[in-house]
Amino acid sequence: MTMGNSIRKTSTAWLAIAALLLAPAATRARGLGAIPLQSAGSQQDAQDAQDKEQEKREREQGAKELEDEKREREQEAREREQEKIERLQELYDDGREDLDEDHYDRAAAKFKQLADMNGPQSDAALYWKAYAENRLGKRDTALATIADLKRRFPQSRWQKDAGALEIEVRQSTGQPGKPADQSDEELKLLVIQGLMNSDSERALPLLEKVINGSASPKEKSKALFVLAQSGSPQAREILGRIARGQTNPDLQRKAVEYLGLFGGSEARKTLADVYASSGDASVKHAILRSYMIGGDHERLFSAAKSEKDESLRREAIRQLGLVHGTSELEQLYKTETSPDVRREILQAFFLAGDSGRLMQAAQGEKDVELRRAAIRNLGLIHSDDSGKVLQEIYSKETDHEVKAEVLNAYFLQGNAKALVAIARSEKDPELKKTAVSKLSLMHSKEGTDYLMELLQK
Structure with a gap:
């Protein structure tokens, strides 16, 4: 190759490059190749954006x-707290x-x-400690316990009962109660119950006397039961009070x-009035259970929608489950935001036997x-149906804990x-x-056969 040819070829190459540089962008891309260039900035x-996004995710995860x-x-x-209340x-x-x-x-020891x-x-x-002490003939000890009650709890609703008991203690001889005394109480109540069937007007004051006196808790409860069974307006009025x-x-x-248990619409209205006015959570719990009894x-x-006390809300939800209030429970589940309350609603669906929801x-x-x-x-x-749904969930699920819960559900089903x-x-x-651990606890033939099969491998 001569020097002239070499120069001509070199010149041609430079001319081609120059032409490409002067050509439109599309032509340059075809000629030189579209090489994506990105500045260091x-x-x-981009890296900063990724870092910020990662930090945001980490903060959100940490907050969660x-x-x-x-x-x-x-x-x-x-x-x-609930365990403590239950122990008491x-x-x-x-x-x-x-x-x-x-x-x-x-x-007396327990009280x-x-x-x-x-x-x-x-x-x-x-109060019940003093009552037991009086029954044991410990007159002075019973009076001291009553005095302690009056001193420590001057506003207690047991004050009236304590006053009646104090009168009885002071009038007693200080001897232990005899079985005959208990028999007399039971006999009197039987007589009053008979009077309720024949002459309720005369019997009602006697029942009130038993209820307001210092009779045993069992006899007071019986008197109240007799009163509740009566359909008379006077009896309902006393029960309402x-x-x-x-x-x-x-x-x-x-x-x-x-x-x-025994009342109708008027009784439920009375219960609603008591619920609205009472500050005693135990009474409100009892009313919610009575609503359940009355359907x-x-x-x-x-109560499940508007009650501010969470334990009462939970009680209302449970009782709704027991009366098969599934449509009400579904409404609550859709609008509720508290995970704990929603969990209670799911439990209520179980109480209602609503496997579908x-x-x-x-x-x-x-x-x-x-x-x-x-x-x-x-x-x-x-x-x-529930078994099929569990099978479907297990086959599609990726969360390890959820799959373990399905295994536990199978175990509960047997x-x-x-x-x-x-x-x-x-x-x-x-x-x-x-799964094997659950099978080992089930004592089923199918499970035992499989466990034996594992041992033989």
Whole structure:
């Protein structure tokens, strides 16, 4: 190649490049290749945006975890408080049972323990302690206990009962109560009950005397029952006064129960008035249970919607479940924002036997914890449909905890066949282990056969 040719070729190349540079952008792209170029500044901006997005996600996740922890702590605190209340109530009920069985020494010891714990039943515990001491013939001790009640709880609704008991103690000889005394009380009540059938006007004042006096709790409850069974307006009026709190809280709650059991629309109106005016949560709980006994969907729904006290809302929701108020529960579930309350509604669907709505929540609920609650409740419903839904959920689910909840639901159903099928096919070792663990507790032939099969491998 001559030098001239070389120069000409080089010149031609430079001319081609120059032509491309002067050509339109599209032509340059075809000629030189469309190589995407990004400045260092643009790259940094993109990285900064990614970092900010990641930080935002981390902050949101951190906030969610803190909120979850807070909710768990609050739930644990509520559960501890509820456990304490239940322990106190159990001790109180045990003491009352001892009174009914004439075990006055045991009753006095339990009521002393309860009074010393300074719980909500302390005033009632002091009254029944004094009552038991009087029955044991411990006159001075009983009077001292009554004085303690008056001093510590001057506004207590047990003051009237304590006054009647004090009069009886001071008039007594200080001797222990005899079985004949109890028989006399029972005999008197039988006579009064007979009078109610023949001459209720004469019997009603006698019943009131038993209720307002210092009779045993069992006899007072019987007198109230006789009163509630009467259909007379006077008897209903007396029962209404007791339900409004004219006597001690024990009798008030019992009157509320009997109004729900024996009363009609007027009785439910009385209960509604008491509910609106009472500040005693235990009385309100009793009224909600009476609404359930009377099948009063409307008032239960109203309490479930508007009650400010969460424990009362939960009670109303539970009672709605027991009266099969599924349409009301569905309305509540759609509008409720509290996960805890929604979980209670799912439990109420179970109480109502509404597997259909539980299936909907188990499949479509966005909140994972609520889905798990729905699945758990489905496990308590033994039906082919619920089993099929659980199978469908398990096959599609990716969340490990939800799948574990399905296994637990199968266990609750006693569905060994489904657990064996999963244990055979599951690739996840932890889930397989969970399925096998559940099978080991079920004592079913199908499950046992599979376990033996595993041992032989």
